[in-house]
Amino acid sequence: MDLLLQALLNGILIGGILICLTIGFQLTFGVLHVIDFAVGGWVMLGGYAAYWASQLLGLDPFISIFLVFALFVAVGCAVGPLIYHVRTSRYARPDLMALAFTFGLFIMMRGGALWLWSFDSRSVDSWLSGHSLSLGPVTVPLLRLSAFAMALLLAVGLFVLLYRSRFGLAVRAVAQNRDHAGLMGVDVKRISAYVYGLYTGITASAGVLLATIYSVNPEVGVRYTLFAFFVAVLAGLGSVGGVLVAGLLLGLVESLVGTYVGTRYSLLVVFATLYLVLLVSPKGILQRGI
């Protein structure tokens, strides 16, 4: 029973970060209609940024996360227009070309990281590492709890921005209908670039948190791309609200399979579930996808 409680708790704590990891991805899909294969790449780069911030500047990841966020918003705003250009081009299949483009970005990031930093795993230390709270039968590592809180803070911040600001109104308008939003005076190109920047910023921040809890190496990107896809598909592609449920669900599945079946089966179960969900219900378990 204690084991079950502990597994559930770990699942929820990781699930919170997975929400943060996927929420920007969903927003990008909703606005740009692009599946971004590079999502895991942004996570990985965020992790490395936090590593270098702590090595070179001696910054704690919970402080450098704000710098990383700002840095990657800038990077994303620079990359966004390229993706917008491909997506709205006159190519025969702009959706597939955009997919191929982000696929190329992802290979570039992964290859670049392998080239520059080799296969070694790097861990980012925080002053919270190693401390934990005891709550009755379960122990709560402070690091994971703070990361969970930070992830939720980012997610809530995004929701506030989306639903309580003029910018958010414009974003939602573009997501609903690009042409009509354009006719109403929304600068669709600029909004798309900002949304992509927001997405890379929030995803890289999730990467900082994940690198602090686990560690970062060039191969983690594939895994997190998969996780983002999993959560996004379960939530229904483009549905930002569904991510809240689906993220927690993936955290719980991974934690429970890892505890009771064995960690080497957890990826197999995740992939199999993803495949089956796509076949049975491609609009997501809540039927809210586009």
Added chain:
Amino acid sequence: MVSKRPRRSLLPVVAVVAGAAALAALPAFIDPYSLRIATGVLMWAGLACAWNIVGGYAGYISFGHSAFFGIGAYVTGILMQREVGLAFAATLPLGVLVAVAIAAAIGGPTLRLRGAYFAIATWAFAEMLMQLATVLDVTGGTGGLSLPAYLNEFFFFYVMLGVAAVVYVGAWFLLERTRFGYRLKALRDHEPAAEALGIHTTRVKVQAFALSAGITSLFGSIYAYWVTFIDPRSVMGPEITDQMVVMVLLGGLGTVWGPALGATVLWLTNRYIWSSFGDTVVYLPILGLLIALIVLFLPNGLISLLPGGRRGGGVLGRLWRKL
């Protein structure tokens, strides 16, 4: 136009046969290392052609073709173990059969998904099979599987050459000269319209998917026997799919000869980088950059630069006419 067709239509076959004949004489002139590279070019050309059937002609971007490559490799690998002891030639049709059966079985439900959903589903499927190969005993798990060694580079060169030539002539005939090819292109260009014209789109898509899977598996089988050692990452890893996709994009999506061109250019680049830098890690960022640049600047691939390319000649064609 119609009266010209028979004469024109035989030209590619003649070209492939002549090209294959010229290549058949190649081993006499080059050293064993170059021969290995040539064998690699032929294999990748065949794989790119297989991917192009689904990705270029049906318009369904599959990110899971490494699964079928791995299926071929593992069927051959497992059946050639001493306990089973089948001959290499006997394992080839079995590998193809398994791959086609699996592709047909998963094709029905998977090909209902459009665009990005299909890409994610095939990717998940391939990763799932790779994880399965990692945990199963029969595949040797992460430890991999050794095959009986047959160290005859000439044999593998000629096998790859023969299979690749047959694949290209077959693909050209099927895709450009039969109703099957027209149906595929029709559903790629507008699926509901194709269906309204009475094309059984699901059946055509599954046929194309199974054909593509079978060819991919065939090369997987030969590859396994060629390198004599396989493990889940080397034959089912995402790099295999990555490479197929890039080669087709580079050469020209949805053209018969583009994949061969793309495969040749990319594989020679790969080997060149490998021999001059000592590892393939530098290759990955270049590969990624190449994809991004092609998508941005050359969406119809290298073949559109050649005279007589899709856009009536493209850049080089215009230059050519000026000269």
